[in-house]
Amino acid sequence: MGDLPGFIEEYNVDWAWLTPSLVQTLSPEKVPSLKVIVLGGEAVTQDILNRWFGKLRLINLWGPGEVVVASTWYEYSSINDIPTNIGRPLCGYTWVVDPQDCTKLAPIGTVGEIIIQTPTMLREYLNNDEQTHDAVISALPDWAPKHSDSSWNRFYKTGDLASYNEDGTINFISRKDTQVKIRGLRVELGEIEFHIRELLEGVQQVAVDVLKTDIGVHLVAYFCYNDKMRSNHQDDVFLPLNAKLHDAILKLTGSLHLVLPSYEVPTIFIPCSYMPGNTSDKLDREGIEELHLESGPGNDS
Structure with a gap:
């Protein structure tokens, strides 16, 4: 990573998947070969849109490693888009639920926890029954879609807080473990x-x-x-x-x-x-x- 712009230029890289913090260290003028930047691993900030939008395609991917790191997708269409918009699911379902009760959907605009329903999620945390019990929900609420393939009929609690936008996309807020009591x-x-x-x-x-x-x-x-x-x-x-x-x-x-x-x-x-x-x-x-x-x-x- 000592000279990432130099590597991109030398090998004519046109597509890169990078963290927002790393993208902040680059400038469009130094990496003219790039046509697509995929952002992931952190929340996107407005300064990235200000610097990069209109110069290439900017895509925001979100997802936990326990499911798939590209669980949702959003391509920015305006410099005025919400930077933390993570879009819609790529595979399976994503829901925003009450952080204290995953059987209750969170109203549009309110902050809740993202849960994922998909066959690609983990089976268990190895040798950690307690963590598996906390994160994997097998008893689905009535509103959740049911499938004949049992691998679909589980929730994964991501620990990420978000809210629905009016158009149905999801706006990432933060990790649930950043909640404190004062x-x-x-x-x-x-x-x-x-x-x-x-x-x-x-x-x-x-x-x-x-x-x-x-x-x-x-x-x-x-x-x-x-x-x-x-x-x-x-x-x-x-x-x-x-x-x-x-x-x-x-x-x-x-x-x-x-x-x-x-x-x-x-x-x-x-x-x-x-x-x-x-x-x-x-x-x-x-x-x-x-x-x-x-x-x-x-x-x-």
Whole structure:
């Protein structure tokens, strides 16, 4: 990966399946042979559409390894498309259900868990009956299609949260395991991150986490105006809070209160010069937690 653009140019590569984080390190001018980019492994962000749409075909694939990594498909038709739209199923059925009860379908527009019904799903987790029991559902609800082939008659609970769009496509929100409780109230970190990306002009990376201190529990939003990632963070990770950033945070806070309940609006916003990344070129959540130890009281909105 030391010179991916050079490899693409040398071998005249015209089709590539890459993570969004890796695509953010490329520029269309450096890889003119590319005609198709397939995105997968992470949520797509608006900056990718801004940079790449109209220059080639952009396709978003979603799916868990336990089923098939291309379970749904969406090809962007406009720069104004929702970046996190994962489209419709390629094989089998996908449903969005109540995260606490997979027998209940989630209403259109509300956040639920994606479950998959297909014969291509795993049989079991090897030597892990508990995980198999939690993820594989054999007793289908009445509304689910039934097939003579028994391999169709199971659900796989993906752990991914999403919502239906009005046209029947699915909008990915986040992993279910990013849900936390604050003062007894369930908070979805991925949904907060989604709204910050939508509302904070120019932002490219966002990570929301929980900070526990002696005086209480706080939601902290780390954000970055570029696509830089580092596996080892240094003293220059935090940006000074100047007047422009302060005004942007105040405006963002007001906008978040219009789309989120007050307990889901972060009380601390920390601008960063880059984000912690892992060896897979993805955001490093453990690295974010380490930032808590260095950020101190942070920049309270």
